[in-house]
Each structure stands twice: as structure tokens, then as C-alpha cells.
Amino acid sequence: MGKCRRIIWGMVIGMALLGQTAAAQQVVVDGMGTDKESALRDASRNAVEQIVGTMVDSKTLVSNAVVALDTIYTKSQGFVTNQEILSQDERDGMVHVRARIDVNTNPDSQLMSNLNMIMSLNDPRIAVIVLKQNGQGQVTGHDTIAESALNDRLLSLGFTHVIDANIVSSLENAQLLNQIYNGSSGITSLGQSLGADYVVLGRTRAQSQGISLPDGKGGYEPTLLKTGNATLSAKIIKFDTGDIVGTFTSTAKGVENSEEMAEQKAIQQVSDEAAKKLEEKFRHFSSIAEAAVRMEVYTNDYGAVQQLVQDLRALPVVQNVYLREHQNGKAILSIETTERPDTLVQLLQRQTNLGLFIASVTANNIKLSVSR
Numbered sequence: 001m002g003k004c005r006r007i008i009w010g011m012v013i014g015m016a017l018l019g020q021t022a023a024a025q026q027v028v029v030d031g032m033g034t035d036k037e038s039a040l041r042d043a044s045r046n047a048v049e050q051i052v053g054t055m056v057d058s059k060t061l062v063s064n065a066v067v068a069l070d071t072i073y074t075k076s077q078g079f080v081t082n083q084e085i086l087s088q089d090e091r092d093g094m095v096h097v098r099a100r101i102d103v104n105t106n107p108d109s110q111l112m113s114n115l116n117m118i119m120s121l122n123d124p125r126i127a128v129i130v131l132k133q134n135g136q137g138q139v140t141g142h143d144t145i146a147e148s149a150l151n152d153r154l155l156s157l158g159f160t161h162v163i164d165a166n167i168v169s170s171l172e173n174a175q176l177l178n179q180i181y182n183g184s185s186g187i188t189s190l191g192q193s194l195g196a197d198y199v200v201l202g203r204t205r206a207q208s209q210g211i212s213l214p215d216g217k218g219g220y221e222p223t224l225l226k227t228g229n230a231t232l233s234a235k236i237i238k239f240d241t242g243d244i245v246g247t248f249t250s251t252a253k254g255v256e257n258s259e260e261m262a263e264q265k266a267i268q269q270v271s272d273e274a275a276k277k278l279e280e281k282f283r284h285f286s287s288i289a290e291a292a293v294r295m296e297v298y299t300n301d302y303g304a305v306q307q308l309v310q311d312l313r314a315l316p317v318v319q320n321v322y323l324r325e326h327q328n329g330k331a332i333l334s335i336e337t338t339e340r341p342d343t344l345v346q347l348l349q350r351q352t353n354l355g356l357f358i359a360s361v362t363a364n365n366i367k368l369s370v371s372r
Contacts, residue, residue, distance in 0.1 A: 024081050024102045025051050032096045036088065039097040044080045047101035079104050114158045117286040122324060124197035126154055127163040130232070131177055133205040139177075142168070143204045145264070146232055149271035150200060150278055157279060163194050177201070181235065198245075200278065202234030206266050208259035228254040228262030230270040236281055243320075245285065248277040293341050295333040295366045304354060304370045305331045311352040317344070341366050 027050055031043025082102035089096055105112055128150045132143040147165055154162045181201050208228040212220035229251070236246035250273040254265025297305055305326060312321045312335060319336040326332075337344060341361050345368075349356060359367040 025105045026100060026102050027051060028086065028098065028100050030096065030098050032094050034094065036085075036095055036097065039088075039095045040083060040085065040099060043097055043099045044083065044101055047099075047103055048079050051103050051105060079110065113283075117283055118158050118160075120286040121282070123159060123161055125161040125163060125195055126159060126198045126200065127168055127194040127196040128154070128165075128200045128202075129168055129177060130200075130202040130204060130234070131181070133203055135205075135207050137205065139203075143202075143267065143271075145267050146202065146204050146271040146274065149268070149275050150202075153275035153279055154282075157282070159282075161197075163196055167194065196239055199237045199239060200234055201237060202232055202274070204230060204232045204267055204270065206230040206263040208262045208266075211255070224257060225255055226257065226259045226262040228256070228259070228264070228266035230254070230263065230266035232267075232270045232274045234274065234278070236278075246281040248274065248281065250274040250277060288336060293335040293337055293339075293344060293366065295335060295368070297331040297333060298329060298359075298367075298369045299331070299371065300329045301370075301372060302326060304372045307354060307372065308352065308370055309333065311354070312348060315344075315347050315351055317347065 027047050029043050029046040029050060031039045031041070031046055033039035033042050080101055081104050082100075084100040085097050086100055087098045104110075128147050130143040130146040130150065131139050132141055132146075134140050144165070147168065151162050151165055181203060206228055208226050210222050211225040211227050212222045215221040230253075231249065231251050233249045234247065235244050237243070238245045250270050252266050252269035252273055254262050254267075254269055256262040256265050297308060299305060305323070309321050309323060312318050312333070315337075317337050317339045321336070322334040324332040324334055335344070339347070345358060345361055345366060355371040357369040359369065361367075
């Protein structure tokens with residue numbers, strides 16, 4: 001029943017958002033550049049920045065989310081549906097335009113979809129580590145082709161805290177990383193060393209062989225071509241809990257004139273496919289985060305916050321609890337549950353020995369003070 005109520009609430013909120021974000025929003029902005037085209041591109045960026053900034057500031061999407069939006073702004077041209085120059089002049093060797101710009105703010109548009117995802121996850125710090133295995137399954141080091149493909153995908157979506165590949169490549173103990181991948185302890189120290197919220201830990205393996213074609217006599221004749229077969233398997237690990245929150249596997253082939261080139265082509269192909277699956281996983285994480293109950297906890301006692309997290313996790317109706325931030329006497333918790341916030345509060349009051357003062361309970365938010 002609780003799940004049904006949450007679905008209904010989701011529909012109501014979705015309809016409200018739809019009403020606030022029409023299919024396109026129109027703004028009049030200025031832009032400048034060395035020519036008309038560059039000035040118009042500058043105006044497009046300004047339009048997207050103005051509209052997205054308004055949405056963030058008005059808390060239409062996620063309140064108190066701090067997101068670096070430069071990556072989204074640099075892709076502003078792709079979010080513009082129409083441009084109309086209202087005036088144009090040249091000053092000091094630069095072209096200045098005033099333009100009417102239409103920005104696609106449909107909830108299903110790429111702009112809104114990516115913005116929702118990044119803000120729902122609070123623009124997490126993500127580290128990508130992909131190990132290369134030889135034909136015998138031995139780890140030989142990092143697979144930089146795969147790491148680059150996955151990093152590029154995350155950056156293209158607008159994530160701004162993707163750990164620099166040079167920092168990741170400094171982790172030279174491939175055998176230790178392989179042990180972590182296989183389930184041994186060490187993920188906590190790995191996450192701390194990288195400063196990551198999520199660690200994407202994967203392995204690639206490629207093999208190649210010659211290609212033979214029918215010779216017309218009932219047999220096969222070898223050709224000069226080689227085929228490569230590659231597999232990329234990955235785990236996504238949430239650092240604060242050490243839990244594996246997602247897994248995926250991709251396979252691909254490549255054909256070239258040498259075994260080495262065929263394997264490299266297969267690795268590139270499988271990396272591109274894996275990048276798509278990685279995006280799907282983070283979009284899924286975002287949908288879970290959007291469905292979570294947000295709890296604002298007011299206390300200077302960090303021990304009380306930790307106890308509250310433990311008590312919440314002990315409730316059968318709670319799947320997980322994430323501590324998003326704790327500063328200036330305020331902690332933000334994200335609670336994965338199908339129960340309504342008011343029911344959650346009642347269950348928590350029976351579970352905990354902490355002193356709770358409930359300030360407010362809304363459709364997806366709880367504000368309270370806590371003491372020991």
C-alpha cells in the first residue's frame with residue numbers, strides 16, 4: 001500500500017514539474033563573438049545557463065544540491081530548438097547580438113534528463129579503473145582504452161567529479177586491484193585514496209584468431225584477416241557502504257589485418273558498448289535517489305547522527321540510508337524506502353532510543369532534531 005501511495009505521489013509531482021517546465025522556454029539574451037555564428041553560440045550558452053540556473057535556484061528539481069554545470073553549458077547548442085536574432089552590431093572588433101532563444105526543457109529532453117540525474121546523485125566523485133587481462137587471465141596492468149571510453153561517457157553526461165585518469169593510473173598494484181575485484185577486502189582504502197563516492201572496477205580480456213573461408217572443395221582456406229573477441233566485466237561499488245550496487249558485462253568483436261590490431265579494435269568496440277551500460281546504471285541510481293525520502297537532521301552531535309543512521313537501517317521497510325552531508329549542525333540523509341515519510345517517522349520512534357523532535361513531515365521530506 002505504501003508503494004502504491006508513493007507511485008501516486010510521483011505522478012502528482014511529475015505533473016507539477018511538467019506544468020512548470022513546458023516543452024521549451026524562450027528567453028531574450030545577449031551574446032558576442034568574433035563573428036555572427038560565435039556570437040549566436042555565446043547567446044545560446046547564456047540562454048541555457050539562465051534557464052538551468054533558475055531551475056536550480058528555485059529548487060524545482062532537487063533542493064540544496066550543489067552541481068558544477070559548466071559541462072552542461074558547454075553543450076548548450078544541443079539543447080536549443082530555435083534562434084532568432086533581434087539585433088546585431090559590431091563594437092571594438094567584436095560582433096554583438098541580441099537573440100530570442102528557445103531551450104528544450106521537456107522533462108524527457110537530454111538537458112533535463114542529464115540535469116536531473118546529476119542533481120539527484122549530487123554530482124558524485126566517480127573513479128574508473130579497468131584492468132587488462134591476457135589470454136591466460138593474468139592481470140597485466142590498466143586498460144587505458146576502456147578507462148578513457150568510460151570516463152568520456154561520464155563527462156559527456158555532465159558529471160564533473162570524474163577522477164583524473166592520471167591519478168587512477170598511478171595505482172600500479174594491478175594484482176591488489178584484481179583481488180579487490182574478486183571480493184577481497186580493500187575497497188575502503190581504495191575509495192579513500194581516490195576520494196571517490198563510486199568506484200567503477202572492471203576487467204577486459206581479448207583474444208584473437210585467424211579467419212578461414214570455405215575453399216569450395218569442402219574445406220577451409222586461411223585468410224590474412226584476424227578476428228578479435230573482447231569482454232569487459234565491471235562492478236560499481238558504493239564507497240560509503242562498500243556495497244556492489246551494479247554489475248554489467250559487454251562483448252564485442254573486431255576484424256583487422258593483425259591479431260594485435262584485431263584485439264585493440266575489439267577492446268574499443270566493447271568499451272563503447274560498456275559505456276552505454278554504465279550510463280544506464282547511473283540513470284537507474286538516479287531514479288532510486290529521486291524516489292528516496294530526504295531527512296534533514298539538526299544536531300551538533302555526530303554520534304547521534306551515526307546512531308540514527310543505524311536505527312533507520314534496522315527498519316525492515318528501509319533498503320539503505322546514505323549520509324549526504326553533515327556540516328554546521330545539519331545532516332542530510334537519503335533513505336531508500338517504499339513507505340511514506342509519516343509512516344517512517346512512526347516506525348523510527350518505536351525503534352530508536354534517541355530523542356527526536358519532529359519539525360515537519362512532507363510528501364518526501366522529514367525535518368527533525370535529534371539528541372542522545
